Amino acid sequence: MEKKSYTFEEIKQKLVNYCVYQDRCHSEVEQKMRDFLLIPEAKDEIFLYLIKENYLNEERFTRSYIRGKFYIKHWGRNKIRINLKQKGITEKLIAKSMNEIDxxxxxxxxxxxxxxxxxxxxxxxxxxxxxxxxxxxxxxxxxxxxxxxxxxxx
Known part of the structure; x- marks a missing residue:
């Protein structure tokens, strides 16, 4: 099945929607970008736009992820930390955000x-x-x- 081709603006809007639907981390957005055939410059431009417009915010993602996994799934700190690391979140940001759990x-x-x-x-x-x-x-x-x-x- 051949991939539908989108314009740069359409792809950008799809990625904005992807980030608006729920907080995302950089690696999830990178993964999503692979669905579209983009040249590296276009990827960079979209990334910068998402960050500048605050659609993509790694700290907000991390804090919301920690709250969700603890308060909804009842995961402990170790499992949360391991899963965040797999998503490419730094230990420093994880440590800084763990205060989301009372x-x-x-x-x-x-x-x-x-x-x-x-x-x-x-x-x-x-x-x-x-x-x-x-x-x-x-x-x-x-x-x-x-x-x-x-x-x-x-």
Missing amino acids: EQDYLDSVNKIYHDYYSKQKGLKDYQKKSKTIKHLMSKGYEYDLIMEVSDVG
């Missing part, structure tokens, strides 16, 4: 997930339930030390 909310979340998951484990010995629950929380990206604190409280 510390008390984070502790409450670890506690709630721990106890909910633990209580759903049926027909197992306590140490097995604890072990499965710790693994579950680690897979969600929570820090081992913090999980251990919660599990010791019981």
Whole structure:
């Protein structure tokens, strides 16, 4: 199937719409640009336009991503950090943006997930339930030390 060809302005507008629909990071926009056959100069021009007009803002993207993954998906900081790094976000920006997660909310979340998951484990010995629950929380990206604190409280 041959690709439909668009004018430069049409492509630019499509990328604006892509960024308006939801916050994007640079690597997502780069990926999207690959759908269009653009010369490097055209890509650069569109990139600069998106940044200048604030359609593309890496910090805003990072902050919104952190909020969404924690408050909606209940991911821990480790999983959020790994996924942001895969999107090309710098460690410095990730660290700077982690304050989007309220510390008390984070502790409450670890506690709630721990106890909910633990209580759903049926027909197992306590140490097995604890072990499965710790693994579950680690897979969600929570820090081992913090999980251990919660599990010791019981």
